[in-house]
Amino acid sequence: MKRRLLLRVAPYNRFTWPLLLNILEINGLDDAFDIRFVDGPVAMIIDDHLADARRDDIMLFSFMTPHLAHVAGDIAAVRGRVITAAGGIHTSAWPDHTRSLGFDIVFTGPAERSFAEFARDITEQNTYRDRYDGSDNDPFDDAIPLTRHIRFFPPLEIIRGCRWHCRYCATGRHPRYRSFASVERYLEKLREIVPHRVGFIAPSALDYGIHENDPDALARVLSHARSRFRFVEFGVFPSELRPESVTHESLSMIKRYATNRRLVIGCQSASNKRLSAIARGHTADDVIRAAATANECGFRALFDIIVAYPDETPDERSENILFIRDVTKRYNARFHLHHFFPLAGSDYEFRFPSFMSDAERNAFLSLAQNGTATPWWHEDEKNARAYFSYIVKNYPDLYARYH
Structure with a gap:
């Protein structure tokens, strides 16, 4: 009987599994497992799934800091029934803390090499280490997020x-x-399966090619994609743009090859003081220029x-609200509002949010009523409060590090 x-699977990690399974496939290791989602x-x-599970079956988790309390509840329920393993950004930043939740194995960094090592250890030697570390020098081009084990096709990560x-x-x-070459291989394989839509992952989307000082690299990728797919998505999640990169030239290139006519652009604050404090590298005026350029193109x-950055002031919140109203009116823009959360591995990993007053919360909620902004921040705020409630109860020494 194969090991399970x-x-x-959760909404926040659905892009993870096809890539991990492809790592197993290209190393000839996937057939050793009974793979279940x-x-x-x-x-x-x-x-x-666990009523008849063996102790040497494996359950994999991938998560970020906002999901910690929920994942901890899962681990408490399944611990001892199967081998539990964790990866993802939170685990990479805080591997020892992740182990303290009850995980048997933690993966840090990229998984292209380390996950294959783990699979060989457990299938060939029936053993495993409690920690597998990836490296930025590990292969990036070989694995692609396509697998025969599930019909789900995430966008391709072109910048990590x-x-x-x-x-x-x-x-x-x-x-x-x-x-x-790796992008081309992915596009050809995807076209054989789903010949109508493709997207990309890039944290600062227009940076592709900057490593080779090749301004035409991105155009080649998008042109190749457009010649093979009816719909090409770029400049929207998960390939957002920085405002200062939004120019007539860059948007003309996107418009030529991509089929989306909406762009997601990182503003992050209307306050130049806050933008400087968080090291964004652009100004509020850059955001206004990006809105105008987007319209013109x-x-x-x-x-x-x-919202609710550490040390954020009431004046900054008022500035955000006025800015949102002005930009949406002048440029038919829309704003996605999020609430600050201290992410493990970030410079602000031990900073408290500046939680808003009831009046401030109502002011931001009112923006959603007329469609100028989303109320997503509201759920984010609940998650932040739940996280701190969990940490202060279960890890008081860790909680004491927040300020």
């Missing part, structure tokens, strides 16, 4: 990491860029803003 490999409440998972180092962000700080701009 149970992948704990498990989702839903943990009690249901126990009934459906980001060179901008914004203080609230936990994205890796040593960017790597997928080669054109036939796009609608959707801007991300984060």
Whole structure:
């Protein structure tokens, strides 16, 4: 009987599993496992998948800091029934803390080499280490997010990491860029399966090619994609744009090859003081210019803003609200509002949010009523409060590090 490999599926990690399974496939290791995708409440998972599980079956988790309390509940329920393993940005930043949750194995960094090592250890030697570390020097081009085990086709990661180092962000700080040959191979394989739509992952989307000082690299990727797919998405999640990169030239290139007519652009704050504090590298005026340029090129701009940063003042919040109203009115833009969350591995990993007053919360909620901004921040705020409630109760020494 094959050892079960149970992948704990959640909305926040759905892009992870096809790539991991492809790593197994290209190393000839996937047939050694009974691969199962498990989702839903943990009690249901126990009934459906763990009632007859063996102790040497494996359950994999991938998560970020906002999901910690939920994942901890899952681990408490399944611990001892199967081998549990964790990866993802939170685990990479805080591997020892992740182990303390009850995980048997932690994976840090990229998984292209380390996950294959783990699979060989457990299938060939029936053993495993408690920690597997990836490296930025590990192969990036070989694995692609396509697998025969599930009909789900995530966008292709063409940039991993980001060179901008914004203080609230936990994205890796040593960017790597997928080669054109690897992109081409992915596009050809995807076309054989789903010949109508393709997208890309790039934290700062227009940076592709900067590593080779090749301004035409991105155009080659998008042109190749457009010649093979009816719909090509670029400049929207998960390939957002920075405002200062939005020019008539760059948008003309996107419009020529991509089929989306909306762009997601990182604003993050209307306050130049806050933009400087979080090391964004642009100004509020850059955001306004991006909105105008998007309109002139036939796009609608959707801007991300984060509220409740550490040390954020009431004046900054008022500035954000006025800015949102002005830009949406003048440029038919829309804003996606998020709430600050201290992510493990970021410069702000031990900073408290500046939680808003009831009046401030109502003011931001009112923006959603007329469609100028999303209320996503509201759920983010709940997650932040739940996280701190969990940490202060279960890890008081860790909680004491926040300020």
